Amino acid sequence: MFPLELTDIFFYIVASMILVTAIFTIIVKNVLRSAIFLIFSFVATAIFYLMLHAEFIAIAQVMVYAGGVVIFVVFTILLTSHLGESTLAIKIPRTFVAGLLSVSFVFVMWRFLLQDLSLSTALPAASADYASLESIALRLLSIESEGFVISFELISVLLLVTLICSITVARKTRDKK
Amino acid sequence: MSSRKLPPGFREEVLDSDTEEYFVNMGPQHPSTHGALRLALRLDGETIVEVVPHFGYIHRGIEKQAESMNYLQYIMLSDRQDYLTAIQNNWGICLAFEKGLGIGVPERGEFIRVMLAELGRIASHLVFYACFGGDLGGQTALLFGFKEREMIHDILDEVTGSRLTTNFFRPGGSVHDIPDTFIPRVTSFLEHLEKSMVDYERFLSKNIIVLERTKGIGILSKEDAIAYGCSGPVLRASGVSYDVRKNDPYGIYDQLDFDVPITYRGDTYDRYVVRIAEIHESIKILRQCIKLFPEGPYRSKEKPSIRLNPGSYYSATETAKGLYATYVVAASGDKPYRIHTRGPSFANLAALNNMARGHKISDLVSILSTIDPVIPEIDR
Amino acid sequence: MMIPSVPHPLGDWVRQMIPIPELAFLANALICIIAICAVAIGSAPILIYMERKVCAHIQCRLGPMRLGYRGTLQTIADVMKLLFKEVYAPSGADKFVFYLAPMIVLVAPFLVLAMIPFDHNLQVSNLSVGIPFVIAVNGFGILAILIGGWASNNKYSLLGALRSGAQMISYEISFALVLLFVVMVSGSASLMEITLSQSGTILDWWIFKIPVLGFLAFIMFFISSIAELNRAPFDIAEAEQELTGGYHTEYNGTAFAMFYLAEYINLITISSLASTCFLGGFFPPLIGVEAVDTILLKVPGFLWFAGKVVLMIWAYMMVRWTFVRPRVDQLMALEWKFLLPFNLLLLALGAVYIAF
Amino acid sequence: MKQPEIPISPSKYIKRYLKRCITGPISLLMGLSVTLRYFFNPKRIITEQYPENKKTLKMHPRYRGCLELIEDENDENLCTACGLCEKACPNASINILKTKNIAGKKVLGQYLFHLGSCTQCGLCIEACPFGAIRMNQEFELSSESVDSFDLILNKKEGRG
Amino acid sequence: MGIMNAVPGILDPIPGGKHLVNMLDYVTNWARANSLWPLTYGTSCCAIEMMSSSMARYDIARFGSEVFRASPRQADLFIIAGTITEKMAPALQMLWEQIPGPKYAIAMGACTISGGPFMYDNYSVIRGANTLIPVDVFIPGCPPRPEALFHGLLTLRDKILSETFRDPWKEGIVIDKPYPDRWSEATKAWEELEKIKDEEMAEARLKFKEEQPGYKSPYKALRVAKEVFPEIPHQPKPLIGLPANTIFSIIKKNFPSVSPFDNDPSEPALMARPSDMPLDVLVSKEEYVDLIQFLKEDPRTHLDYLIDVTAVDWIGHFDVITQLMSIEKGHKLFIRLSLPKDDSIPEENRATSLLAAMPSIYHLYPAAEWKEREVFDMFGIHFENHPDERRLFVDEDFKGYPLRKDFTHPHILKRPV
């Protein structure tokens, strides 16, 4: 039974966009170009999240991944070496192993997810505004059992550790001079 | 690393750096190299490791051409060396010729010379103000500086008949007397200028961005300034009080009362301060000249053809950029055997690499603009 | 089910006229697109003309005078000329990326423009996550400049791109933090609700409502938005005196025009954001005196909005033509050592203000 | 050369930092006050509108524009073709082409002036003993071809 | 290739198409003619007038041309402001090629039309920009006033408005002919005309002579009375720093072989030297560096400032003159080194080879680096121990040394008068 609703058509368009850009990310030989395709892929994923009414996750996807991580990656590409223009040498054994891995991954996905057809018709476990801004905010700070206040505080510590680590690394390179 | 072939002009020195050095051209067509100067930069990130200026993009063979021109015709070429201070160049050349001819200048002629030269100095410093502001990124300062300069050039236009390449002085005086309107025009202009300078100084001098961009940047020590043969405001900003007008006076500068502004840190900001102070000193000189302006002949007796007594003659003047020295070797005939001019920009620019090393590209631009070079004067 | 929320009589009328919801949605979307395009592309030449006139008058000159009445047609001629200019990429350039950059640079301004509430019922899309959305989308501008500068295969471009990349990501933090302050005091991230929270007299605008803090936040927003816009005095990416053209050195013709266009649409979006968040959006500046207020209320809201936007743009222009450009390291120091700590302090003070 | 930075104590650093926070904005406002004053005062505009003000635009009497021969109403000039201006010209922009008149005397045939290379230095005028030439106030001389810059200044042969 | 060039071919056969083409013509030309963005390119004096024209007083913005682009990729108009030298020419051509079409060029000033003041006796200046790139409008003047530049802009505007799609803009062809020696050409042509005229007139003149044998022209040219000015002798300024004889005695004590150049070494003669003419001493090549070092370090003379290093070519030998000054005391000293030309070099190579060598004083005065390079470049004098001896002003592969008296260059055009 092929879905004829506009939402479904839209879903397939976005899904194929993700697929195509993801594939391009891998097969394009220029690293900077694959970073660009990665952005398209991230943005398309964000649209997916929006379709699931998870606005906050979608915004996070765009802000942190498309706007933050990819720019970080592009910076890294531009800064580290001539990677930006030279093409990556693809080694055969590695390709072979990677191919094997992906094939097995597809197999597992197919075996465990698509076998159970009830999944496609299953009701979402969460309520409609589960991923809304408001509910996320309240659960982040809640000290109840379903609250995430400890993780929230841990994030700040994690970020601090990242910061200190990067400072240490940067200082090391500076002191070497 | 050192086996790598460097572009011409760079010294072999291996930099201990984890990043790659690279080479960028600035010029000959670049908005902030003040003409056809080409700077080859060796960069590490954005930090300058070495600056190598390349000259000759406007080398016009003036010295060679002078050998086949007569003395009067050469004055025309001196306009085109430092076109911002053309009138002062005329004076420098004429001084050397007067020595060779053994003639002097009447008092009124001297006053005309001083007044026009000081107007030229203000004009040149205003161009400096404009370019300095412009090179720091403030387009409005660029326009402000040129606004008052236009008035000076209007006055020069009226007196000499040309805005820029004046060709006005001759051995023994000048081509024309000044018109009657000259004194009142200069008087009203000075009043206007003083009012505008208040605005202009408020606009740049205390601005925190300008201070941050210029203080402690491009420091030229006193010893280096002398060793590199710098002159003019560049030398005076480094704490050396040498002004040809004061230390080796020519014309009637020894009768006039003026100060030589001098600062001691020798950074970009000091060079700016010195030039602004010099504008005020020039205003002072002009005011005195207006008060003392004598009647009488404006030039000495004209000779039908100018032939210098054989020998070599040296004259030094202080143009807006610094020590402008002319060395004339005269043999028989009405053509110079050799004329050599020592442009101040040439020597001042020699200190650029010393000043700019270790700074950013943006600083190089501001340092260059405070050296205030005029490239045709360097290349000749 | 899929009907764009165009809460506007026109939208409702379209929905009534076209019974099929999908088609009605598309028709409404088309109307929105046309309207936004008209606003964005139509106002860019006007702004360029305004910029030229403003800078001319600061500099004691006249600006464009000879084409049309006092040079009004000048920018039209510029746009048309750019259309007839040759477009080419230099030989060393990565052509795909080279032409992609001007496309990406225009994504963000149009997306943000769709979120701006021009009037009570003039808003294309009212998101509950409006402000984070604006911040997230702004990142595309950085990306365009980075890849555009890299693709040009030019040292000036790369230097400019890296400079501006570093500058824009840094200022995005304080830009976001200031908007966070507004979100905190107004209690909503939706742009429409932020505007509505400022209804009342002029003293209810966020710039005045919280004593001192509001004004400080506005100044912070102003500074960081100049950097986000890449405009002078923070235009180190272009830095004509140093890098000739910065990241767009190698761009020509219409490709270059797109960067130019994006700059001016960005100017509109950021000014709109400023007037929405701080200057009461489409509300008139009521002063509490009834006789005056009734007159002020007669003027439609979008005109008030446009007036505020023009005022903001004028302020940006005055700043642009007044100050000199800081050096790149000073710019970064300003962000990390001045704006960011002050922003965090502001946020804390704001929280205290709300809590007590 | 960039001077190495002298490390300063934290208290001094903070003092300097705070001082900058206060003086900086004030200095910026001072700059802004200048531009605001200029912006709101249209009287300061000094622009001359060139093609529109052609009628009132007058060069100064000494302005050196294009060379011309002083001619009376009969197109008679004062030039005697002595060639002094030709010699005085630094780059041979003046070309005096002499001819013989009916009495066999050398007179001016054509006063050829190469405007394209003239530097408007005025040496020719100083050199002329007869006051036959002057520089007019003309400055609108641009042209699409170089050949149009070879001007013949005299309309008639010289007298004598 | 744009499709617009094909427009007339498509539209003309359609009825009314011609009007459409004309309309399109007008619109495109209108846009182009009124939105000329110049490239910031200027080399010398004309660049300053070009800047002036964009400033408040003249304001090129009124024409919509204030958008000076630093990158040629975004410019339409190439205002060539200032002298173009042979070293600059390739860069200029490259910049022109990098401007995307349609593009226009204005040659501003005498230098770009014909070489201007540097037309004759010059080895390095290109005589006319239109020998390098196609130029649309020429503006004479040296430099032209800003108004003249605007007149040039208006001329260009008229030219652009007269373009059509049927005869579209195309990159002009470079005139591959250098600027002619117009003076000589005109003289030659005139002489030929004169010859014909003489032949034609011979009869009439004879007749005239017969008719009026004692004819005397009634016209007598009047000399303009020149103003009389008094004769004023040159008065040197008072002496500054040490007098010449003191300096000379200090030198003499340590370097007995040094002698004054154009003066006899006796005390009264040195005293009589005009105070504004610095002492000029002749020194041998061996003592040159030692003498300068001594003078720099001796506290009495303390000549710490290098004014200049220059040379004179006296056919048989070179004179290298090092001009020194003391900043604090103010006295100057010229040190002259007479370098004989190397005779071992065969005649045909002399023009292109180094003819003399002398020690460098770079280690004493860093300022000497470029000045010695200039002397090397212009005279072909080699400096020993110089850190970076390259050509300074002319190209690396330039043949010959320009300031030598026997220098010849194919580019030079002798001034005919």
Added chain:
Amino acid sequence: MQFSEYFILVFFLFLGAFIAACAIIIGKLLGFASKDTKNKFAPYECGMETYGNARIQFKVGYYLFALLFLIFDIEVLFLFPILTQFKMIMAGNTALNPVIVFANLTIFVTVLTFGLAYAWKKGILKWE
């Protein structure tokens, strides 16, 4: 439905790119090409030929700023949902305790501010 709010934005996502693409194609079609020469396509470097590769390796310092940006970006992201509700929480309209929320937030921000202060002290915030 909320979804429709976003759906129209998808159009706008492509709008800018579409306009730019159109403009470039129009420019390509309408432009009057000049003669294709080697110099025309050479990279612009003030009229001189370039030396070496234009795509050069840069300093690691730039990279550090990108990392700093990422860290603070994430901080902003987490603060957003909370601060939208901050007013409500403080007013006591939610189930949460205002004091605990305030304390939590203070800890979160203070920890990161400490990171910034550390970086400042270590002299990392200096751009080179």
